[in-house]
Amino acid sequence: MITVRRPTPNDGDAIARLFMAKYRFSSLEEAKDAFEGECRHQHMRIALDDERVIGIISWRPQGAAHHGVAEVTRLAVLRNYPDPVGIKEQLFDAALAEADWYFHQRNSRLHKVFSLIHADNQHLKHFFATKGMEQEAVLRNHFRFGMDELVYSMFVA
Numbered sequence: 001m002i003t004v005r006r007p008t009p010n011d012g013d014a015i016a017r018l019f020m021a022k023y024r025f026s027s028l029e030e031a032k033d034a035f036e037g038e039c040r041h042q043h044m045r046i047a048l049d050d051e052r053v054i055g056i057i058s059w060r061p062q063g064a065a066h067h068g069v070a071e072v073t074r075l076a077v078l079r080n081y082p083d084p085v086g087i088k089e090q091l092f093d094a095a096l097a098e099a100d101w102y103f104h105q106r107n108s109r110l111h112k113v114f115s116l117i118h119a120d121n122q123h124l125k126h127f128f129a130t131k132g133m134e135q136e137a138v139l140r141n142h143f144r145f146g147m148d149e150l151v152y153s154m155f156v157a
Helices: 009-022 028-041 084-105 122-130
Strands: 002-005 043-049 052-062 069-077 112-118 134-144 147-155
Touching: 002 084, 009 028, 009 052, 009 069, 043 084, 052 084, 069 084, 084 122, 112 122, 112 134, 122 147
Parallel strands: 069 112
Antiparallel strands: 002 043, 043 052, 052 069, 112 147, 134 147
C-alpha cells in the first residue's frame, strides 16, 4: 500500500539514493546534503511502498503569503516503479492540499502553482499538462549552457 507523509531525518539515506537515481548529484553525500537543506527550507512529502521510499515532492511559497504562489521544486518517482503517474498524482495532490492549508493559515489562498522543469523531460511535461498546468515560459540556458528550463504553471483559484 502506498502512503504519503512528511520525511523524517531517518529517511535521509533512502531519499539521497532516490536523488542519486533521478538527478545529477556527484555523490551520495551531496544528495544527502541537498535533502537536509530542502527539509529546512521547503515543504516536502515522500511516497512509500510499505517502508521503501519511492517518490518525493517538495514545494515552497514564493513572494509574500498574500500572493498565494507556490513553486513545486522537485517531483520524482523511482525509475521502473509500477504506476509512476499514480504516485506522482498522490504526491502532487498532497502538496497542493498542504499549500492550500499553508496559505489559509496565513489569511490568504493558494492562487498559482508553478514549476521549472528541464525542456527534455517529456514525462513531467505530460504529467503537468494532465494536471492542468501550461507552459508559460522558456528560460534559455538557465542552469547549464545548452539546457533550457520550462516554466509550467496553473492558476488554482
